[in-house]
Amino acid sequence: MKRISGQIAILTDFGLNDNYNGVMEAVIRKINPEAKITYITGNSKPFNLIAGAYLLYTSYKYFPKNTIFLVVIDPGVGTNRRPLIIKTKNYVFIGPDNGVLYPAIASEKIIKIIEIQNEKLYLAKTISNTFHGRDIFSVAAALISIGVEPDIFGNQLRYEDLTKLDFTYKSLGNEICGKILYVDHFGNIATSIPKEVLLNNFKYGQNVEIKVNNSKYKCRFVKTFGYGMENELLIYFNGYFMVEIGINKGSAKDKLNVREGDEICLEGYTQGDFSHSI
């Protein structure tokens, strides 16, 4: 086993008050004291797989090649959901088979998918039912960071066997419909609709109608939220090149009252044919 100075990126919903993230780091450092550990965040929305998947999907490409992603958003811990190691051309993804890894790995060239089954590679003979982040996933990340091969952890799975979680959108006539993927702490609402789709269908400055949860809202397509007037709903590309709804120095979330997973549709319209709800 060669000691390499592995980059490990952690994403959890453990929060920052308790010692769960710290203990995961401890387990890693006991195996690889030289690991370079970065948090995507240790405070992802609890049990929220779509939000976690979005944070991973929008982050991972910025990390160095060979970074190991250790993702513990795991509401099914202790049940029979499978723990995974997924080796792609550029990265390694470790986490539960509940969809949280799916959008990221679906964008990568997959080399191998392993189900972690080898109990000799657990933290201890007796492990907890509640903290597999420490007992299984951190150990796997640390061992891989020092050169252990994924095959030792268990048998291969096929891509088709994985639990899916898709960031999809579709065009229906004049409408483009997608999903709300993430509401950030400013109240900006990111959707599954990519930049190009908006650019192909709308022009800067054009009014766009949003339909979500049986309500309709009018917003304006702008280059960045700095162009918005007070309280004006705006639509633009966010820093991850996804279509986002926001308000300049305000919270679009408070206005639209939405959450991750809600369906959202966009449609261009001309002034006059629109009755603004709320």
Add this chain to the structure above:
Amino acid sequence: MKRISGQIAILTDFGLNDNYNGVMEAVIRKINPEAKITYITGNSKPFNLIAGAYLLYTSYKYFPKNTIFLVVIDPGVGTNRRPLIIKTKNYVFIGPDNGVLYPAIASEKIIKIIEIQNEKLYLAKTISNTFHGRDIFSVAAALISIGVEPDIFGNQLRYEDLTKLDFTYKSLGNEICGKILYVDHFGNIATSIPKEVLLNNFKYGQNVEIKVNNSKYKCRFVKTFGYGMENELLIYFNGYFMVEIGINKGSAKDKLNVREGDEICLEGYTQGDFSHSI
């Protein structure tokens, strides 16, 4: 002084908004730029010695040998409470003599207890009255991480001289009584009663009566909270093998309205002899 790449684990109640944790790290890195710093948490409950002691006690064994624990939960800063360096067989613990280190070091083989008195090893000639985490404790941790001997910091104390903080429990007839040690951000309630005691007295599936703050509650002894019904109080071992009260996808804290330090008693009972309060 040999430069070694020391592992330092930080536990503070400074919170994550201000720059207090960052400045402690700065002081460490000025002395040992190669230090490997991990946070147990930088956001422990303010002034709460039991909560801090629990987070340290349940974390420290997962860290690599020779890790230096820098613990600054220090409501008595600026008064005459003693700053300590405690060297054990496997670790070094640095922090105030207010009990926060006690449960951890009481489980370790103690080599030496030093009271930090040598003002030449403070950050500056004039130090603050309010930030000994920066001015005394971080300097000590950093110096020890590069090989400075604890003896240089001051005189030895005896174990008996330390301020105690015990995580105890007792059996009284059919009752087992302990203390509430920690309420985590999910609302799970960890107690001072260890796994074995529960296993010796109760069977999986059995109903258990909880008495706390003059109220009684019924709960069920299960392997993990995944087995609980909606709103059902459960009792199980947590990830640190301590007895914990929780609710599946809910908050036991909201139901029991308890906090760290409260006494809690458990008693087995058979259906029919129980009048459920609230």
Add this chain to the structure above:
Amino acid sequence: MKRISGQIAILTDFGLNDNYNGVMEAVIRKINPEAKITYITGNSKPFNLIAGAYLLYTSYKYFPKNTIFLVVIDPGVGTNRRPLIIKTKNYVFIGPDNGVLYPAIASEKIIKIIEIQNEKLYLAKTISNTFHGRDIFSVAAALISIGVEPDIFGNQLRYEDLTKLDFTYKSLGNEICGKILYVDHFGNIATSIPKEVLLNNFKYGQNVEIKVNNSKYKCRFVKTFGYGMENELLIYFNGYFMVEIGINKGSAKDKLNVREGDEICLEGYTQGDFSHSI
């Protein structure tokens, strides 16, 4: 380009729930995997330049020589505010020209001020309008950490050209007036009045009158808040040797209802000539 193990200190208002801080770290580690990254905080008050400037000003001197400060409190992102690299005798400061760097660099010997203009040193050919922390500032910090010279990034600016943000105070007869610079998470209120000014004008134990937002309050000048009675307003030097208002185990902020930027005046008085408001 020599690979050096650079110290980078990050200060942002991105918050700890989203992946913005993590992605900035990713960009740094892709360029310099060995960078030593410390957070002053990743959770500074959103869009609050005075608070951010205070956290930087009070922190930076504790960091090792040659630390690179990467400061992204940037409400003007995407507009024409200038991105800066400021090399001083001891440090490098990187961030927007909106005043947030000003109090720190005004205390240092400035070697060179560069406006980042070279688009070849951006993260990509097309960059976002909303996330220059990732696309411009992190890249600059990482490149400088591996030895790239600031001159390559753009042309020099003069100190006089910078956007100013001054931490000033003045004496007017018996009054000393300054600004509120920071309210920390305990509710302590730090001002722009330095330690010496208070010491020259008041004696320990003396009563001091505070005037702020058209209200007057009485407080007592003490060595540390541990000397305060319940609910008593105290005035003392904080850990950064600035004059601070606090309450022992309480929140001065809740009592005075102030925020960063408010003017505050102090005046000594003798019992009897004071009518306490509220």
